[in-house]
Amino acid sequence: MREKSRDAESAMQSSKELKRKKRIKLAIYIAIFVVFQIIVITVFGLVIMKAKAPKLRLSNKIDIQRANSSSPSVDISFVTQLRVKNSNFGPYKFDNTTATFTYGGATVGQVIVPKGKVGLKSTKKINVIVSLSPSQLPNNGDPAGKQYWTPGQKLTLGATAKMTGKVELMWIMKKKKSTNMNCTLIIDVNDHNKLRSLECMS
Numbered sequence: 001m002r003e004k005s006r007d008a009e010s011a012m013q014s015s016k017e018l019k020r021k022k023r024i025k026l027a028i029y030i031a032i033f034v035v036f037q038i039i040v041i042t043v044f045g046l047v048i049m050k051a052k053a054p055k056l057r058l059s060n061k062i063d064i065q066r067a068n069s070s071s072p073s074v075d076i077s078f079v080t081q082l083r084v085k086n087s088n089f090g091p092y093k094f095d096n097t098t099a100t101f102t103y104g105g106a107t108v109g110q111v112i113v114p115k116g117k118v119g120l121k122s123t124k125k126i127n128v129i130v131s132l133s134p135s136q137l138p139n140n141g142d143p144a145g146k147q148y149w150t151p152g153q154k155l156t157l158g159a160t161a162k163m164t165g166k167v168e169l170m171w172i173m174k175k176k177k178s179t180n181m182n183c184t185l186i187i188d189v190n191d192h193n194k195l196r197s198l199e200c201m202s
Contacts, residue, residue, distance in 0.1 A: 051167040051175035054092050054118065055085040058099075058159050058183045059125070060198045076155075076189065077131045082181075084126070084163065086118040092177070093117045094165030099181065101132060102158040108132045113161075132157070154196065159183040 059081035082099065086092040094115060101109040109132040118124040132155075161181040166174045186196040 051090075051169060051177055052087055053177045053179045054087070054094075054163070054165075054167075055083075056097075056161060056163050056179045056181040057083045057085070057200050058181065058185070058198065059083055060195070062185075062195045062198075064187060064194060075131065075133050076187070077129060078187075079127065079129050082113060082126045082128055082161075083123055084118050084179075085123045086120065086167075088120060088167045088169070090120050090167055090169040090171075091117055092165055092167050094163050097161055097163045099128070099130075099159060099161040101130060102160070103132075103134070103155060108134060108157070113163075153189045155187045155189055157185050157187065159185060 062078050062080045064076065064078040084092070084094065094117070096115050097113040099111045099113060100107055101111075109130050111128045111130050113126055113128065116124065116126070159181065160183075162178060163181070164176070164178040167177050168174050181200065183198060183200040185198045188194055188196055
C-alpha cells in the first residue's frame, strides 16, 4: 500500500512539474508574441505611418528653343519636366502649383501645374512648356528703355515653386505636406541655345 501511495504521489508531482513547465513555456511564448507585436507596431508607426514631404525638382532634360530671334527682345521657350518624388507608403495628392522663373529678381516666366496624384513610392513626371520674356526686366541703361537679352549672353535663371497637398496613409489617414522647389539654371542665348548648368537645393 505504501509503495502504491508513493507511486501515486510521484505521479502527481511529475504531473505538477509537467504542468509547471508547460505554463512557463506558454508564458515565454506570450512574452515573445507581445515583444514582436510591440516591434511591429513601433515600425509601423515610425516608418509606414510617418508622412514625409515629397520632393519637387526641375529635370535637367531641357529642350531649349528661341521663339523670336529677329527682335532685339529675345523671347525664349523650352520644354522640360517637373518631377514629384513621393517616398511615402501612400499616394500624394497635390494642388494646382505655379512654378515661377526669375532673372535678376524679376519674374520672366510662369507655368501652371494642374493638380494631380503621385502613387506610393513613385515619381511623377510632368511635362511643361516654359516661355521666358524679358518684358519685365529693367532697361539695363538702354536710352530707349528697351528690355532685352543679347545674343551670346548667359542667362542665370531662378526656378521656384511651392507645392501643397496631402499624403494618404492606409486609406484612412490624410496628412498635409508641402514641398518647395528652388533651382538655378544657366542658359546660353545664341544660335545653339543650350543648358549650361542646373542646380537644385534639397
